[in-house]
Amino acid sequence: MKTIGHDAKPAANRKHRQWLFPAGVIVVYLTIYFVAPDRTVNALMASGNVLKQMALPLLLAFAMMVVLNLFITPAHVSRFLGSRAGIKGILLSSVAGILSMGPVYTWLPFLAAIRKKGASVFHLANFLSSRAVKPVLLPLMIGYFGWRFALIFTVLNMAGALLVAAVVTYISDGRRKSR
Amino acid sequence: MKIAIPATAPDLGAVVENRLGAAPYLLVINTEDMSFEAVAGPSPSIGPGAGIEAISIVTDMGAKAIIAGFVSPHIALTLEKNGIAVITPVGGSVMDAVEKYRRGVLPGMTGGPQQPEVLIDSHAEPQLQTAFRKAARQFFSIFPVLAGVILLVGLFRGFISRDLLLTIFSGKVIQDTLWGACIGSVLSGNPVNSYVVAETLLKMGVSLFGAAALMVSWVNVGLLQLPAEISALGTRFAVSRTIAAFLMAIVVSILTVFLTGGRV
Numbered sequence: 001m002k003t004i005g006h007d008a009k010p011a012a013n014r015k016h017r018q019w020l021f022p023a024g025v026i027v028v029y030l031t032i033y034f035v036a037p038d039r040t041v042n043a044l045m046a047s048g049n050v051l052k053q054m055a056l057p058l059l060l061a062f063a064m065m066v067v068l069n070l071f072i073t074p075a076h077v078s079r080f081l082g083s084r085a086g087i088k089g090i091l092l093s094s095v096a097g098i099l100s101m102g103p104v105y106t107w108l109p110f111l112a113a114i115r116k117k118g119a120s121v122f123h124l125a126n127f128l129s130s131r132a133v134k135p136v137l138l139p140l141m142i143g144y145f146g147w148r149f150a151l152i153f154t155v156l157n158m159a160g161a162l163l164v165a166a167v168v169t170y171i172s173d174g175r176r177k178s179r
Numbered sequence: 180m181k182i183a184i185p186a187t188a189p190d191l192g193a194v195v196e197n198r199l200g201a202a203p204y205l206l207v208i209n210t211e212d213m214s215f216e217a218v219a220g221p222s223p224s225i226g227p228g229a230g231i232e233a234i235s236i237v238t239d240m241g242a243k244a245i246i247a248g249f250v251s252p253h254i255a256l257t258l259e260k261n262g263i264a265v266i267t268p269v270g271g272s273v274m275d276a277v278e279k280y281r282r283g284v285l286p287g288m289t290g291g292p293q294q295p296e297v298l299i300d301s302h303a304e305p306q307l308q309t310a311f312r313k314a315a316r317q318f319f320s321i322f323p324v325l326a327g328v329i330l331l332v333g334l335f336r337g338f339i340s341r342d343l344l345l346t347i348f349s350g351k352v353i354q355d356t357l358w359g360a361c362i363g364s365v366l367s368g369n370p371v372n373s374y375v376v377a378e379t380l381l382k383m384g385v386s387l388f389g390a391a392a393l394m395v396s397w398v399n400v401g402l403l404q405l406p407a408e409i410s411a412l413g414t415r416f417a418v419s420r421t422i423a424a425f426l427m428a429i430v431v432s433i434l435t436v437f438l439t440g441g442r443v
Contacts, residue, residue: 018320021406022327028334036338043337047330053369054329062318069310082228082235083221103367105328105404108411109318115412118231124412125420129427132398134370144374152438153431157395160427164399164420171419173222 050103057102061110068113076117083120083169093123093165094158097130104128125168129161182244182280183207183237184273189217191274196220197248199237200229207240208277216240230254238263246276246285324410331403335365348385355389360428363396364421365403373397387441391432399424 033040081089100107111124133154141150185202186193191213196202200221208215218240221232230251237245244264255265266285269276279285347362348355359380363373376397377390400421401408408417 018323018410022323022330025327025330025334029330032334032338039337043334044330045333046336047333050329050332050336062314065314065317066307066310069313070307077231079235082232084235084239103369103404104398104401105325105407108325108404108407109321112321112411113314113317115228118228118235120228120232121416124416125423128420129399129424132370132395137371137374140371141374144378146439149435149439153391153394153435156431156434156438157399160395160431161399164423164427167423168416168420171423172413172415 054102054106057100057106060101061106065110065113068110068117072117077114077119081114081119081123083122085120085123089120089123090126090162093126094130094161097127097161098133098135100127100131104131120169121172122165122169126161126165129164130158132157132161180210180243181207181241182210182246182277183240183242184246184269184276185220185233185248186217186273191215191272191277193273195246195248195269195271195273195276198230199233199245199247199250200231202233205233205237206273207237207242208273210277210281213277234258244280246280321407321411324407328404328407335403348380348383348389350384350386352386352388355386356392356429356432359385359389359392359432360396360400360425363393363428364400364425367397367401367403370394370398387436387439388432391435392428395431396425396428399428 029040029044079085080092085092107127111119111127115124138150138154141153145153183199184206185196185199186204186206187196187202188194189204189206191206191208193204193206199205202220204217205220206215206217218236221229221236231254234245234254242263244266245258246266246269248268248270250258250265250267255267258265266280266287269279269285276285347358366376373394377394380390380393381387402421405417405421408420411417
């Protein structure tokens with residue numbers, strides 16, 4: 001029987017542990033600043049540029065999280081993106097992945113939120129793996145590599161996303177057969 | 180009426196489990212004729228979503244009441260708003276629990292089986308402020324690692340130039356495919372940038388295998404973001420997804436080149 005309730009100590013430890021990674025990166029920055037100050041400043045500016053590029057998608061992800069908390073109940077998420085969501089769940093997670101913009105880490109807080117509300121591992125992995133397909137960039141890809149390459153590349157990416165999702169589901173949930 | 184009970188085994192002699200999400204079996208019992216269906220409970224590896232998954236399963240099967248050792252108060256409230264009665268804490272055998280339910284003597288019951296009832300209260304819609312605060316809390320729970328990833332990406336871009344990376348390609352198919360996948364996994368970012376880099380590689384004489392592998396892994400893998408993904412979705416998910424995406428990038432690039440006849 002599992003213990004009921006939350007243990008405050010591990011939660012606090014987890015909170016502190018989260019800062020270890022950024023603290024480690026800052027230590028690396030400080031260390032290399034003494035070796036190559038100019039390049040370290042360049043690296044810091046590059047980080048600023050990444051943050052600037054992320055601003056809009058980050059805001060969009062945050063707005064979606066507010067909407068999620070406002071209108072979407074765990075039962076909704078479970079029905080549309082749960083492991084029994086069927087083909088509509090696959091379509092929804094694929095389309096959401098295709099339409100999502102910006103770097104993938106922008107979407108991680110959103111994905112963590114819908115996972116807590118009942119989204120399945122399969123659909124989360126499918127969302128992340130479908131992001132290589134971008135219809136708005138298709139003309140550009142055709143311009144660079146030709147329509148034949150663009151078409152095959154896109155179709156194989158979509159199929160590959162489902163396979164990755166199935167593998168991740170199988171590994172994350174060994175008791176069940178992958179969908 | 181159908182009631183759902185998490186149980187240790189798929190029969191009425193089993194013991195009522197404490198939590199829906201951790202139960203090996205979920206029983207949905209018709210209290211009129213005591214017929215029942217048993218399904219395997221969700222895997223605990225699903226994590227925090229296991230309870231929700233279990234609720235979804237039993238409500239899909241028509242359960243109008245859930246009897247368990249414990250149900251989280253906020254989930255119980257949501258269920259009750261949707262007309263599903265929640266009765267806790269209940270222990271002992273499933274058969275006893277059903278009998279007590281029929282007699283209306285389970286905790287919180289007042290002399291008769293609890294009928295589902297859609298409650299309408301003033302808190303049915305969460306307030307905007309609460310939703311906003313909750314989103315901010317969810318968002319900032321991952322913020323430290325996200326900040327670390329952004330700094331790491333900047334560090335990489337500041338110290339490793341694109342030209343330096345391009346020099347490692349040899350023109351050999353297997354080697355170039357692997358290098359393309361490795362570089363795409365580390366650099367990552369907007370897909371449009373991968374098209375530019377891939378085209379540059381092709382012009383430099385790198386095989387199409389390498390260029391295609393870079394394009395696939397560029398968006399799908401993301402080694403630098405791995406700490407953030409672990410923090411948000413768990414180690415097993417993040418590591419298995421990253422490895423699977425890397426291998427898939429190689430397979431997809433090879434298939435793409437073969438199917439296009441190696442020409443662009």
